[in-house]
Amino acid sequence: MPSPNTPARPTVRDVVLQLFRDLGIDTIFGNPGSTELPLFREFPEDFRYVLGLQESVVVGMADGYAQATRNAAVVNLHSAVGVGHAMGNIFTAFRNQTPLIVTAGQQARSILPYDPFLFSAQATELPKPYVKWACEPASAADVPRALARAYHMAMQPPCGPVFVSVPADDWDQPADWLPAREVSHAFAPDPKAISPLAAALNAAKHPAFVVGAGVDRDGAVDRLVNLTEQHQANVYIAPMSARGGFPERHALFGGFLPAMRERIVDILNGHDLIVVLGAPAFTYHVEGNGPHVPPSATLWQIVDDPQVAAWTPAGNSVVCSLHLAVDHLLAHSQPAPGRQARVKAPLPPAEPSLPMSVDYALQTLSEVRGTDDVVVEEAPGSRAAMQRRLPMAGADNFYTMASGGLGYGMPAAVGVALGRQKQSLPGRTIGLIGDGSSMYSIQALYTAAQLQLPITFVVLNNRRYAALQDFAPVFGYAPGDIPAGTALPDLDFVQLAQGQGMNASRVEQPAELAAALAQALQADGPCLIELVVS
Structure with a gap:
């Protein structure tokens, strides 16, 4: 028997909220349902609940928030139906590589054997394959550690959504405090893999960079501007890129690549080295034929997703964080003399009409x-x-x-x-x-x-x-x-x-x-x- 002076153990809710504080999270996006209500009882004043009127909407809000803050956002959904409503934007978050912790309510553990109203029969299977990891903890005491793991998996490149199903009666159960811990989520390029790319940049006569969302996501845009100016290389935005990656008024900006194989090859024709940064090489929307790059060009790709690197159909890939790769290329490459980048012709102004164009x-x-x-x-x-x-x-x-x-x-x-x-x-x-x-x-x-x-x-x-x-x-x-x-x-x-x-x-x-x-x-x-x- 504990003595009267023994402090009570914290609840799962206490531990999870402190975990979120330690991780810099003070906002929860959600559309409330009955199985989620225990989490929000006596909701602390230092947290904010952002209400959306449909589950897909709250996932979209959390996605934008996570991208703007560069930290995982927390979304709380209702059990099976709420997760089903949210799947469209969970899929988008997966494709955007946005770090999200998606939690969903589950019915109380004591009545799960009876197929109760509003339970999710296979909670962890429902959001797959568009989450990096899905878990329904084996016991209430495991919930905080599962959410800590979820955070670090969401933040680990390639970033993405993760899913944790939490039974409604878990939040009031006792748990142990979790010590705060730091996990580095960036990883540097293998020098043996990226050094040949630096040499190829040095030797190229007409290099080009194709920039995807990973450059902005890793905070490497300004570094990339320095690298492209150093090499007088044209820059193109990758097909279907979800973020900007280069200032579009810059003299070296060459435009946008369409999601069509033949058009990509046509636009890149004349470049002898093509370096794709933070994007697939390439995303296509329609069937195509022929080579994926101009026959006279060599393709290199730097991306933080090993699965994307695995299916790239041509050239060489280096898997690492984009900002560290660009730093390496800035430090270890010097351009060949006499380079001259392409210059885009100015666009004539659009004229007023009725209806407006x-x-x-x-x-x-x-x-x-x-x-x-x-x-x-x-x-x-x-x-x-x-x-x-x-x-x-x-x-x-x-x-x-x-x-x-x-x-x-x-x-x-x-x-x-x-x-x-x-x-x-x-x-x-x-x-x-x-x-x-x-x-x-x-x-x-x-x-x-x-x-x-x-x-x-x-x-x-x-x-x-x-x-x-x-x-x-x-x-x-x-x-x-x-x-x-x-x-x-x-x-x-x-x-x-x-x-x-x-x-x-x-x-x-x-x-x-x-x-x-x-x-x-x-x-x-x-x-x-x-x-x-x-």
Whole structure:
């Protein structure tokens, strides 16, 4: 028997909350359900619960927050159905390589043998294969250690979501305190593997870098600028990259690679060395034929994901953290003399029209936005225009989804704004969203309004699923033949926003666009502006 003066052991809830504090986590994203309620009883004042109105929305918010803060975010979901709702954005987080700790409630252990209401029969199997690790601890006392392991696995390259199922009655059970511990998540390149690349850079006459999301994720953008200037190498953004990786106004920036094999080879033709950084080589969207790089070029890849390195179809790969690899190349390579990079021809300005072109709308947005503003984009049908007319500054300036799944952009903009607010960063978050994309997660407007975040949602309303209509000829559609189910008439985004407590406006006339965008970008709190475009 313990003496009356013996302090009570902490509960699982006490230990987990302290673990999160030690890991720099003070925010939990969620949509509450009955099996999660015990975690939030007597919720401490130093934590924040961010409510989303649907489970996929809260995962998208956590994804944006984790990317902006560079630390794993915690998402709390309801048992089986809630996890099912969230799977779209769990898949996107997996493709984005975003570190997330996804927890889900489970029914009480004592009634699990009876298949109770709201239990998950195979909880750890449900989110697979799009989590790095999934666990339902064998006992309540194992929950804190499972969450500690989950954190470090989420943060270990390649980063990604992990999943822990927690029975509802575990939170009040006794547990032992966990000592805080540091785990390094970066790993350096093998000198024997990367030294031949440094030599190849020295010898190349016309090198090129292809940059993926891993460069920005590892904080290597400024280092890469130095490396490309040192070697006078053109820089291209990898197909379907989920983050920016290079300042797009820089003289060495060569543009964006499409997800088409033949077009990639055509664009890179003339370069004798191609170095892919932090991206697959390459992501394709349609079938292709022929070589993966120009026949006269050698391919090298630096990536932190050994599985991506394993399937790369040509060239050599080095598996390591991107910033450490770029540091090595800066220190161990010197360019051959006489190099001259390609220079892109300037783009003529887009002219006003009625209805407005997307090019004109985004050109105007570029002119009026602030230098510290960041963009979270989910407008696939307008992405080419964005790449032409809305150049990004490079580091921590642009976010989108690598999965191709819609419903990410609006909640991710909320998460990015929250993350930037936590770090006291200047500027406004611009959620650039297509009309079709926005309807997958329109509930995110409610959270933005409740939290009064500095976000401007710019909805490009062309009254259709433009990406599908534009892509239809690839699958044999005749010109003018519109695929079924791709028209979207009669959506009113002003009313949708106002119904969730957010100020909103609509612009149809090009003469009114600049002033309306400037006002929306200088608003107090969040707002939405709907642009009616062709």
